[in-house]
Amino acid sequence: PQPVFLRDYTPPAYLVDSVDLTFRLHPTKTRVISRIAFRPNPAAQDRRFFLHGEELTLLRAAIDGTKVTPQTDTEGLTCTVPDAPFTWEAEVEIAPEENTALEGLYMSNGMYCSQCEAEGFRKITYYPDRPDVMAPFTVRIESDLPVLLSNGNPVAQGTGWAEWHDPWPKPAYLFALVAGDLVATSGAFTTCEGRKVDLNIWVRPADHGKADYALDSLIRSMKWDEQVYGRAYDLDVFNIVAVDDFNMGAMENKGLNIFNSRYVLASPQTATDRDYDNIERIIAHEYFHNWTGNRITCRDWFQLCLKEGLTVFRDSQFSADERSAAVKRIEDVIALRARQFREDAGPLAHPVRPESFTEINNFYTATVYEKGAEVIGMLRRLVGPAGYDKALALYFERHDGQAATIEDWLKVFEDATGRDLTQFKRWYSQAGTPRLSVTDDFADGTYTLHLRQETPPTPGQPDKAPQVIPLAVGLLAPNGDEVVPTTVLEMTEAEQSFAFTGLDARPVPSILRGFSAPVVLERETSAQERAVLLAHDTDPFNKWEAGRLLARDVLTAMIRDGAAPDGAFLDALAAVARDATLDPAFRALALRLPGEDQMAEHLHALGHTPGPLTIHTAREALKDALAGHLQTLWPALYDGLACPGPYSPGAADAGRRALRLAALSHMARLDGGAQARAHFAAADNMTDEIGALTALLEIGAGTEELDRFATRWAEDRLVMDKWFALQVSLAAPENAVDTARCLTEHAAFNWKNPNRFRAVIGGLTMNAAGFHDASGAGYRLVADWLLRMDAANPQTAARMSTAFETWPRYDSERQALIRAELDRIATQAGLSRDMGEMVARLRA
Ligand code: B3K
Numbered sequence: 001p002q003p004v005f006l007r008d009y010t011p012p013a014y015l016v017d018s019v020d021l022t023f024r025l026h027p028t029k030t031r032v033i034s035r036i037a038f039r040p041n042p043a044a045q046d047r048r049f050f051l052h053g054e055e056l057t058l059l060r061a062a063i064d065g066t067k068v069t070p071q072t073d074t075e076g077l078t079c080t081v082p083d084a085p086f087t088w089e090a091e092v093e094i095a096p097e098e099n100t101a102l103e104g105l106y107m108s109n110g111m112y113c114s115q116c117e118a119e120g121f122r123k124i125t126y127y128p129d130r131p132d133v134m135a136p137f138t139v140r141i142e143s144d145l146p147v148l149l150s151n152g153n154p155v156a157q158g159t160g161w162a163e164w165h166d167p168w169p170k171p172a173y174l175f176a177l178v179a180g181d182l183v184a185t186s187g188a189f190t191t192c193e194g195r196k197v198d199l200n201i202w203v204r205p206a207d208h209g210k211a212d213y214a215l216d217s218l219i220r221s222m223k224w225d226e227q228v229y230g231r232a233y234d235l236d237v238f239n240i241v242a243v244d245d246f247n248m249g250a251m252e253n254k255g256l257n258i259f260n261s262r263y264v265l266a267s268p269q270t271a272t273d274r275d276y277d278n279i280e281r282i283i284a285h286e287y288f289h290n291w292t293g294n295r296i297t298c299r300d301w302f303q304l305c306l307k308e309g310l311t312v313f314r315d316s317q318f319s320a321d322e323r324s325a326a327v328k329r330i331e332d333v334i335a336l337r338a339r340q341f342r343e344d345a346g347p348l349a350h351p352v353r354p355e356s357f358t359e360i361n362n363f364y365t366a367t368v369y370e371k372g373a374e375v376i377g378m379l380r381r382l383v384g385p386a387g388y389d390k391a392l393a394l395y396f397e398r399h400d401g402q403a404a405t406i407e408d409w410l411k412v413f414e415d416a417t418g419r420d421l422t423q424f425k426r427w428y429s430q431a432g433t434p435r436l437s438v439t440d441d442f443a444d445g446t447y448t449l450h451l452r453q454e455t456p457p458t459p460g461q462p463d464k465a466p467q468v469i470p471l472a473v474g475l476l477a478p479n480g481d482e483v484v485p486t487t488v489l490e491m492t493e494a495e496q497s498f499a500f501t502g503l504d505a506r507p508v509p510s511i512l513r514g515f516s517a518p519v520v521l522e523r524e525t526s527a528q529e530r531a532v533l534l535a536h537d538t539d540p541f542n543k544w545e546a547g548r549l550l551a552r553d554v555l556t557a558m559i560r561d562g563a564a565p566d567g568a569f570l571d572a573l574a575a576v577a578r579d580a581t582l583d584p585a586f587r588a589l590a591l592r593l594p595g596e597d598q599m600a601e602h603l604h605a606l607g608h609t610p611g612p613l614t615i616h617t618a619r620e621a622l623k624d625a626l627a628g629h630l631q632t633l634w635p636a637l638y639d640g641l642a643c644p645g646p647y648s649p650g651a652a653d654a655g656r657r658a659l660r661l662a663a664l665s666h667m668a669r670l671d672g673g674a675q676a677r678a679h680f681a682a683a684d685n686m687t688d689e690i691g692a693l694t695a696l697l698e699i700g701a702g703t704e705e706l707d708r709f710a711t712r713w714a715e716d717r718l719v720m721d722k723w724f725a726l727q728v729s730l731a732a733p734e735n736a737v738d739t740a741r742c743l744t745e746h747a748a749f750n751w752k753n754p755n756r757f758r759a760v761i762g763g764l765t766m767n768a769a770g771f772h773d774a775s776g777a778g779y780r781l782v783a784d785w786l787l788r789m790d791a792a793n794p795q796t797a798a799r800m801s802t803a804f805e806t807w808p809r810y811d812s813e814r815q816a817l818i819r820a821e822l823d824r825i826a827t828q829a830g831l832s833r834d835m836g837e838m839v840a841r842l843r844a
């Protein structure tokens, strides 16, 4: 397979005025009849008529009613066509039941469903499957199944058939079809334009009653997008369907979102606070795509961040408004560092807008999504909220109905605000996380920050130019009073200094407030300064960050020098944990120590290569020390934070539960798990049940509870995913591989279900010390499963292969072991395009 390049873009040779599709559904012999009105594109030079098509059996084709015999190959067909508008008709046969890749039309538990982004429509029928070809679709579905859905509005229906029409021109990747025995949780929403919209969340009958929170989240999302972005919904119905077998989280098909059931179904007994949070966020994300993605889509797949970065940014704003902005920001940065910084630091690093790809599905990454959202956050910080709103209004006005580019996006900001964004555009083209080193001096009342930025080389990009870095800074007096409130410094040079005058004493700087740019800050700071910030910073993000840096340095000293846990750190953390004026959710985050993978990355950047087991042991020792040091605090927190009343997934109660469960997990280290066992037995919601089980597994206990859990929840797929994942990810390092292997032999291990596969194999890759066991057994097991999965479902397998992206930070023995597994995968016959590209990049 050949890579495609951004620079090679050419406009489509033919445009589409309308698409009519008829589906005669059958598990192995579905017929798809298409009638497509084409016209030559005046903007194109090329007149070759090519339609994408893969794994299709072409039964007949005609142009303007006359039979034709196109030339077909494994990628599509070509045909001689008139030099004027014409109608193409074709009939193809496909076999949804045999589709294990879960791309195109497939079956999940007896129901038909589709996933077309990015290039799945070509597995349904012959079509110019590229996002810059947009057309209105009319769809007829014929099937005995009771619920038949497609995009747009329902037109007509009878026994065994239904017709849908979507008036909004869309690219084929937003096409969707669902047919099944489904029940709906329904509601209604009247838009600010007065349109009455029927809302339905469709689930399998056994899951009825578990979609209330999803519906509530949808209604709040619709309201929010009207109020904050002025965007109203544009069809008479909005349907969401929950599907058990799904490669990703969800899909924003026009008017018919399809979701992984784990991001729809929830009840207090079966879903954790985190699940509720994810449901709210992903429902919002997919809904927001209706404007950022669907009404304005991408010209080509290199522009993916145009819709994904923006939509992630929008859903973060929504979550911040619905819950706690401070907590949301901290959680986002934790995730960004864990996934995107990690990606940027390894062989898979790529720009927010990649310049080439072999398989686009490999680029639905933390860089495109999360860094893409950070770039928009920086843009908003630079032009200010009013400038941002003006630019967005212009974006919607100018590009509605179009397939746009990053150039279009930036031009809108330039036109709306008068700002030159030439240098800023480097955020889209340069890969890697900039490192920002900071020194300072103080003389005669003037405090000066000296900044130096440098972005390390990444694959294909040895040299980097300076980027625009918005740096939010505030200054605190040594007693903790804020003397300079947040100001945004704009760094544009490789080296630059900024002065603050009129100060009485040398201040304590609070730099990169709110994590104002996705960079690594490097600054020699005393533990004392960090303690001042942890106690007094008015910026909640940096207050948390100060604690994280203290913890990181304490852990670094323990891992590298065998130091003992630092008492001053434990005291500082204790002060935060018992400060009742702070949000419990914030306190719970402050108590969370940096992860093992984060520590490995940090130490590697410092030039060290400690064994994963050393890191694990040190982190456990610090947790034990924290438990012991604060032994009187834990029961007080635990007793004081019980939520009165019935379970509510709202932020306030969730925060209390998070802090209470953090206390419980520390108590377990002191009482052998007695309290956690009692908590498990008494739990009346899944958050408490999982929290108690986690506390037990972390101390090597919980065998009985695991059994009880399995008995109680054997029939609930989503809850059982948790059971599978938890015991692998929390297994003692020396048992992790065996635990995972054993679970892959469990009767309920249906490996073709992506959620179950991710629970066990992904669970192992998340157990850093277990996965990186010196024997290489973890690498072997994961590679075995990648190969097996690749033959069935390349997308899910390729995504999991990113587990190997951290190889450069390990010792030479482990590197050799990983390399051997990557070689073994690379030489496998019949490897998918997805996996082929991933291993090639991983090995480079
Ligand atoms: N746009 C989809 C992702 C499609 C993934 C294709 N492999 C979900 C989302 O980002 O909203």
Ligand code: ZN
Pocket: 285, 289, 307, 308, 311
């Ligand atoms: Zn998205």
